[in-house]
Amino acid sequence: MVWSVMRRRRAGSQLPMPGQCEPGVGRHVLATERLLLFTPRTRLDVAAALAACADAEAQRWLGTQADEVLPDPATRRALLAWRPAGDDGRRVPRTLAQPYAPGPDDPLLLVCVRRSGLGYAGAVELDRRAGELGGWLAPACRGQGLGAELFRAGAALAHTHAGLSTVRAGAEPGNTASRRALVLAGFVPDEGRPRHTLPDGRVVEAVWHRHDSAAASRCR
Template identity: 85%
Template sequence: MVWSVIRRRRPAAGLPAPGRCEPACGRHALATERLLLFTPRTRLDVAAALAACADAEAQRWLGTQADRVVPDPGTRRALLAWRPAGDDGRRVPPRLAQPYAPGPDDPLFLVCVRRSDLAYAGALELEHRTGEMGGWLAPSCRGQGLGAELFRAGAALAHTHAGLATVRAGAEPGNTASRRALARAGFVADDGPPRHTLPDGREVDAVWHRHDSTAASRCR
């Protein structure tokens, strides 16, 4: 958890197709070998993405604001057991089936699913005004090398969708899993503030990483 190498394959029925973005609406879709990432379409997508990082292990590093954390483990498991709305044949409760529309000034927020079974796998955030990226994986998706794919997707989102020449990610020095994943994704060490304040108010030590591109562009 931290605050292209894109292989295009046929997407699952009903899911956004990689590369078919709607930038005017703030919607993007891209893929790695094992992950499909897209702007949430429903409240279920958003709720599952937040459930993926609400466990104690993730919150040790992320420090999410309390109003964005799904506190109950049973609720988290239930949300992560769903598949994106309508794509597993089950009817999504009306409250969760409501459409999600990103705000014009919101950071780019993408939910990700495993391409093999469409299980919710985590999420990616890009603050396109500052070039800072963060992301996380659901508990069942950790320890499988998916972190590097997630961060490669973040670099692709920044360079080929948002038009950013540089994207940065911060992590605590002790967060070795995320730092290794960033290195495997092509990020290199960068200068930055030695202390960082998490959304929940905790101040932590910080190390920074960056990924550069000489051919930044925007999606159409």
């Protein structure tokens, strides 16, 4: 890792567009061929990002802290069935419609939606201090080549929005899907600590990849 009553509008009319970053308040927008990624605007966006990675398959690799995992499959499916900020014309529950404001020291979290259909697809997260990137896809979006797009967007976030010349990503040796997606996104093998502690406290073996840019910059 939001609701207000909104009139029905054309699908997508409320979504942020690339070029509409607000770095002063920590908001960014990127796009790939099939994905739109943006800083969460509501609690719904954050909840959907967490729902996208709460299943057992994802948690095998991510090890999210227990208080951030949504254990109920029905709740996860319900959250992922929404469209951001009620852009499909439905009323968003008031609790979920509340605005989300990233903290100044928080990692950069971008929720992503599919540009066709506007369904929630996953998220990417950048730790600017460590220069490390993570990301995940919702169950319905896996196995379609979207992982490479997600990590390409993450590299762009690091290089052209956060001003990092190098960004690194780690994965377990057995996580072949993520490692393949990183390679397709232009990441190359890198040296790094052989073991990594996940947020839930598990210690796992790790292999590392990096992505470099000679022209790092920050968005305006």
